[in-house]
Amino acid sequence: xxxxxxxxxxxGIFVSELxxxxxxxxxxxxxxxxLGVVLVTMEKDITLDKSExxxxxxxxxxxxxxxxxxxPFSPLWKIFAFYAxxxxxxxxxxxxxxxxxxxxxxxxxxxxxxxxxxxxxxxAGSEYFFGMKNSIVIPLVLFIAYAEExxxxxxxxNLTSERYGSVYAVFFxxxxxxxxxxxxxxxxxxxxxxxxxxxxVIYQYTKxxxxxxxxxxxxxxxxxxxxxxxxxx
Amino acid sequence: xINLQVATQISPIFLTVTLIxxxxxxxxxxxxxxxxxxxxxxxxxxxxxxxAIASIYQTYMGLKLVEVFLR
Numbered sequence: 618x619x620x621x622x623x624x625x626x627x628x629g630i631f632v633s634e635l636x637x638x639x640x641x642x643x644x645x646x647x648x649x650x651x652l653g654v655v656l657v658t659m660e661k662d663i664t665l666d667k668s669e670x671x672x673x674x675x676x677x678x679x680x681x682x683x684x685x686x687x688x689p690f691s692p693l694w695k696i697f698a699f700y701a702x703x704x705x706x707x708x709x710x711x712x713x714x715x716x717x718x719x720x721x722x723x724x725x726x727x728x729x730x731x732x733x734x735x736x737x738x739x740x741a742g743s744e745y746f747f748g749m750k751n752s753i754v755i756p757l758v759l760f761i762a763y764a765e766e767x768x769x770x771x772x773x774x775n776l777t778s779e780r781y782g783s784v785y786a787v788f789f790x791x792x793x794x795x796x797x798x799x800x801x802x803x804x805x806x807x808x809x810x811x812x813x814x815x816x817x818v819i820y821q822y823t824k825x826x827x828x829x830x831x832x833x834x835x836x837x838x839x840x841x842x843x844x845x846x847x848x849x850x
Numbered sequence: 851x852i853n854l855q856v857a858t859q860i861s862p863i864f865l866t867v868t869l870i871x872x873x874x875x876x877x878x879x880x881x882x883x884x885x886x887x888x889x890x891x892x893x894x895x896x897x898x899x900x901x902a903i904a905s906i907y908q909t910y911m912g913l914k915l916v917e918v919f920l921r
Contacts, residue, residue: 653872687897
């Protein structure tokens with residue numbers, strides 16, 4: 618796959634996301650068509666190469682958007698389910714295509730267990746000691762960081778870096794992450810794009826996904842504290 | 851507590867049609883297509899089932915409320 622095709626797919630996701638913000642029905646149709654077309658174009662060869670794997674990972678964002686639309690939950694649980702879809706697909710494809718995120722395996726399910734245990738302790742502590750309401754945000758932040766790190770750093774950035782080089786990898790991953798957050802508004806898009814550039818550069822230099830995971834957790838915690846974009850249930 | 855609220859602008863028919871089209875692609879496509887598309891289809895099926903159960907539950911609760919009201 619040439620770099621132009623890759624850019625074209627990202628542009629397609631961007632346009633679909635903009636249309637999605639304007640009208641959900643049109644956005645849904647365009648996302649579904651984009652996904653179908655991209656997957657059907659892959660049918661030429663029998664084996665999957667790296668660029669086709671990358672295409673599949675790019676399609677995780679549209680499928681999560683489509684799924685989110687029909688989830689009959691309150692906003693906070695919707696976000697949980699949205700990231701659960703992303704984490705499931707990222708772990709599934711990561712395992713299927715033998716993609717390792719960083720020096721050590723991060724997509725191992727045992728980390729999810731560690732996150733769950735940590736979250737329960739943090740929730741119990743915050744409710745008991747500080748009387749905090751909506752302590753469900755704590756596991757949410759951890760889970761968001763986990764899902765995002767696996768998909769964006771561990772898989773998309775790694776594959777783009779192998780295929781097109783580190784500069785393109787940093788730029789495209791950040792652009793995709795920006796598009797991913799555009800539903801919160803254009804200022805958030807710029808903010809997320811710049812923040813993701815920092816994360817991607819750190820990952821590109823260190824190849825340590827734990828470091829970016831911790832930075833992502835801190836970033837989201839500060840983000841939710843300073844700019845409460847999530848309407849708490 | 852998970853609160854149920856089925857309030858989307860978009861008709862669930864779109865989801866059904868998309869799911870059917872993807873299933874057709876999976877069925878007609880080669881091994882690679884199956885590998886690539888199957889998890890997406892699984893996710894959409896789960897969402898479809900959740901949506902259907904929530905709709906049925908809400909309809910049932912609505913009918914129950916009407917019944918109480920009529921009494």
